[in-house]
Amino acid sequence: LTELKLNIRVSSPINFIPRFCAELKLSGRTQNRAASILKLANKYRITAGKAPTGLAGAALYVAAMQEGERRTQKEISLAAGVTEATIRNRYKELVNHLKFNMSQ
Numbered sequence: 749l750t751e752l753k754l755n756i757r758v759s760s761p762i763n764f765i766p767r768f769c770a771e772l773k774l775s776g777r778t779q780n781r782a783a784s785i786l787k788l789a790n791k792y793r794i795t796a797g798k799a800p801t802g803l804a805g806a807a808l809y810v811a812a813m814q815e816g817e818r819r820t821q822k823e824i825s826l827a828a829g830v831t832e833a834t835i836r837n838r839y840k841e842l843v844n845h846l847k848f849n850m851s852q
Contacts, residue, residue: 764804771827782811806838
């Protein structure tokens with residue numbers, strides 16, 4: 749068995765935020781808030797082992813609600829190319845671990 753010495757870069761969820769925001773017609777404020785959420789999630793190691801598109805979508809879902817630009821889980825899942833269940837599960841993880849109050 750031959751060992752392959754490949755350096756594979758893992759995509760950062762933050763890299764997907766601008767494209768998803770453009771597709772969902774979300775503001776720069778929401779984009780910046782989503783990036784901040786992802787930086788905080790990364791700091792607390794919530795992102796480890798999770799698909800970057802699902803994390804980006806969930807961060808946008810949280811950010812959009814916080815900024816009053818609500819989008820449905822379905823709209824975000826379509827933009828992110830993941831299932832609604834993925835958005836829902838990553839959303840729950842972000843809210844629970846980062847202690848966001850989402851009762852709006």
